[in-house]
Amino acid sequence: LLHRLDKETSGILVMTKNEEFRKKAINEFKKQNVYKEYLAWVSGVVAEPEKIDLPIKVIKTKSGAFAKVSADGEDAVTEIEPILAFRTKSKIKAVIHTGKTHQIRAHLKAIDHPIIGDEKYGGEPYKRVMLHHHKFKIFDYEFESPEPKDFKMQEQNDNRRKRK
Numbered sequence: 001l002l003h004r005l006d007k008e009t010s011g012i013l014v015m016t017k018n019e020e021f022r023k024k025a026i027n028e029f030k031k032q033n034v035y036k037e038y039l040a041w042v043s044g045v046v047a048e049p050e051k052i053d054l055p056i057k058v059i060k061t062k063s064g065a066f067a068k069v070s071a072d073g074e075d076a077v078t079e080i081e082p083i084l085a086f087r088t089k090s091k092i093k094a095v096i097h098t099g100k101t102h103q104i105r106a107h108l109k110a111i112d113h114p115i116i117g118d119e120k121y122g123g124e125p126y127k128r129v130m131l132h133h134h135k136f137k138i139f140d141y142e143f144e145s146p147e148p149k150d151f152k153m154q155e156q157n158d159n160r161r162k163r164k
Contacts, residue, residue, distance in 0.1 A: 011133025035137035041130035046090040067102035
């Protein structure tokens with residue numbers, strides 16, 4: 001397993017069959033030469049692109065991990081960009097430059113735009129966490145996972161409400 005996702009997140013997982021390739025790829029992760037783009041539905045209106053450069057501390061417990069923004073955490077950078085905005089929620093693109101556990105979830109909570117369905121990080125209840133790993137690039141390889149149907153349904157539902 002080269003790149004994994006939180007169990008709540010849909011999208012791209014990356015596995016390798018070759019140990020030599022895996023070692024080279026891990027080095028690319030360390031040098032931050034990997035592109036990881038996610039899509040998310042979040043609470044509130046995200047009107048402008050924003051770079052979130054806040055350290056994250058990961059706390060591991062028997063029931064799983066939890067991440068929080070903390071001065072004694074490790075460097076973590078997430079860039080977000082609005083795609084769509086409605087009255088109470090927005091669809092965003094999030095690109096992570098580091099890969100800390102629950103990084104996007106903790107960063108979005110810290111700026112008061114928690115992911116819809118992510119109750120662990122302050123998101124409103126929904127049938128699932130609305131976070132999807134959409135694009136991944138390493139070396140000359142590019143992978144893309146289409147948006148899940150429920151991501152598009154969110155747009156359609158909100159567009160119908162707007163017309164009424």
